[in-house]
Amino acid sequence: MTQTEPRPTWRQYFMRFAHLAASRSTCMRRKVGAVLVREKRVLATGYNGAPSGLPHCAEVGCLRKDQNIPSGQRHELCRGLHAEQNAIIQAAYHGTSIKDADLYCTTFPCSICTKMLINAGIRRIFYDEGYADELATQLIAQAPIELIKLVDGEEQS
Numbered sequence: 001m002t003q004t005e006p007r008p009t010w011r012q013y014f015m016r017f018a019h020l021a022a023s024r025s026t027c028m029r030r031k032v033g034a035v036l037v038r039e040k041r042v043l044a045t046g047y048n049g050a051p052s053g054l055p056h057c058a059e060v061g062c063l064r065k066d067q068n069i070p071s072g073q074r075h076e077l078c079r080g081l082h083a084e085q086n087a088i089i090q091a092a093y094h095g096t097s098i099k100d101a102d103l104y105c106t107t108f109p110c111s112i113c114t115k116m117l118i119n120a121g122i123r124r125i126f127y128d129e130g131y132a133d134e135l136a137t138q139l140i141a142q143a144p145i146e147l148i149k150l151v152d153g154e155e156q157s
Contacts, residue, residue, distance in 0.1 A: 011104075011126060011150060011154065011155070014042070014102075014126070015104050015106075015128065017045065018033040018034055018035045018045075018083075018106050019033055019106055020033065021035060021046060022047055022106045023047075024047045025048050025083070026048075026050060026057060026058060026080070027048045027057060027062075027080055028057050028062045028065065029062060029064060029065065029071070030071070032047065032048045032106050032107045033045070033046070033047045033083050033105070034082075034084045034086070034087040034103060034104065034105040034106075035087065035103070035105075036087050036088075036091060036122075037101060037103075043096050043098055044096060044098065045086075045087055046081075046082075046083045046085065046087030046089070047083045047086060048081065048082050048083045049080050049081065050081075051079075051080075051081060057079055057080060060079070062079075063078060070132075071131075071132055072131060072132035072133040075110050075111070075112050076112075082109075082113050083105060083106070084103065084105060084109050084113035084116065085112075085113060085116065088116055088117075088120055100121055100122075100123050101121075101122055101123070102122070102124040102125070102126060103117060103122050103124070103125045103126065104126045104127075105125065105127045106129060107127060107128065107129045107130075108125075108127045108136065109131070109136055110131060110136055111133050111135035111136040113136075114136040114140055114143075115139065117145065118139065118143045118145065122145055123146065124146040124148060125145055125146070125148070126148045126150050127148075127149060127150065128149075128150055128151075130149075
């Protein structure tokens with residue numbers, strides 16, 4: 001008899017989807033994946049990279065690297081969209097409501113994505129890695145969104 005990997009929890013399952021989405025990222029600095037979920041069903045996914053049909057940063061270079069822009073600052077100076085933005089856009093494109101959905105994201109959202117998630121009615125954000133954006137942290141603290149850091153797909157104490 002062979003041993004198999006234990007069945008993942010729902011949180012592990014959806015965070016694995018986020019990591020799989022991140023593997024599609026075309027960003028040269030940070031690969032991020034996001035999954036929007038409601039009632040244990042995937043609504044939309046996203047990863048960071050250039051808009052559809054445009055050259056990837058690997059082909060034309062990274063504006064942020066070229067201009068020495070630190071992580072967590074000047075988000076508008078980037079050719080790419082963030083994973084959370086792409087997940088929201090994908091849902092809208094296909095007419096899928098994401099109100100009261102959960103976000104599973106490999107990285108804590110930036111302030112721009114946080115504002116979008118608040119207005120989209122996201123109820124919980126699960127994330128793996130932190131991100132240096134003070135404003136995002138302040139906005140989440142004021143929003144009706146539960147924030148949950150996961151370690152290996154399980155809530156960190």
